[in-house]
Amino acid sequence: MTERVLLARRRLLRGAIAGAGAGLLAGCDALSRSRRFVDLLALAEPLTLHSQRLLSGDRLATEFPESMLSPQFRPNGSIDPRTPEYLALKADGFRGYRLRIDGLVERPLQFSLDALRALPARTQVTRHDCVEGWSVIGKWRGVPLAQLLDLxxxxxxARFVVFHCFDDLAGDGSRYYESVDLLDAYHPQxxxxxxxxxxPLPVANGAPLRMRIERKLGYKQPKYVHTVEVVAGYGAIVGGRGGYWEDRDYDWYGGI
Structure with missing residues (x-):
């Protein structure tokens, strides 16, 4: 599917999603302990969401020449998950890995890594911006999520997609999760x-599969993803605010 078709689809989706509001953004390690910072984000989030939806249109995130790649793509958050299901897959070189697409879909699907690599791919060199204030530039290759959703x-x-992950960032037996609306899910990047x-994606950066949602801050781009769940709303999932950090009082949109 061409970028022109995807952008046209996003224009239609915007009409369905606009005005629906948002939940609450997330953060990275150091800032997550700042109540003042959390309160500031909560106040700014509705304005950020609506202004970006109105002003950015179908804008693509900036793509860079390979000469600007960072010497190392700095990892953050979980860098070596120790959950039993992840350790078993890692020990087998992720041969048993399957990405599931389920929820409010007509055809629930599963894809091995080989099956994903066989699909039409996109490569992009983009900047990763962390809410802590640092950035890195990396070259990504993967399957546009729009293709998988279309299949x-x-x-x-259906209004949102929820990404379920293998890692237990809190160390309490829970699993990391995140979400975006269909407008961002269908974005060409x-x-x-x-x-x-x-x-191949390193473990520290989310192996075997992570999301790149290029018009979002880093915390909105989950690593170690095993399921993409299509939903009407995320209020009944885990803490009900659409993501691991959102459940800890950060806002949901996280756009840049």
Missing amino acids: ARPRPG TLAAYALNDA
């Missing part, structure tokens, strides 16, 4: 990424 065919009433800088 699964979202049902009427939203990838289910399996390669970084022309090599």
Whole structure:
């Protein structure tokens, strides 16, 4: 599917999503302990969401020449998950890995890494911006999430996708999760990424698969993803605010 078609689809989706509001953004390690920072984000989030939806249109995130790649793509958050299901997959070289697309879809699907690599791919060199204030530039390759959603065919009433992950960032037996609306899910640069800088995705950066949602801050781009769940709303999922950090009082949109 061409970028022109994807952008046209996003214009239609915007009409369905606009005015629906948002939940609450997330943060990275150091700032997550700042109540003042959390309160500031909560106040700014509605204005950020609506102004970006109105002003940015179908804008693509800036893409850079490979000469600007960072020497190392700095990892953050979980860098070596120790959950039993992840350790078993890692020990087998992720041969048993399957990405599931389910929820409000007509055709629930599963994809091995080989199956994902066989699909039409996109490569992009983009900047990763962390809410802590640092940035890195990396080269990503993966399958546009729009392709996978089109194959699964979202049902009427679908408005969001929730990404379920293998890592237990809190160390309490929970699992990391995140979400975006269909407008961002169908953005041409939203990838289910399996390669970084022309090599298989390293564990520290989210192997075997992570999301790249290029018009979002880093915390909105989950690593170690095993399921993409299409939903009408996320209020009944885990803490009900659409993501691991959102459940800890950060806002939901996280746009840049």
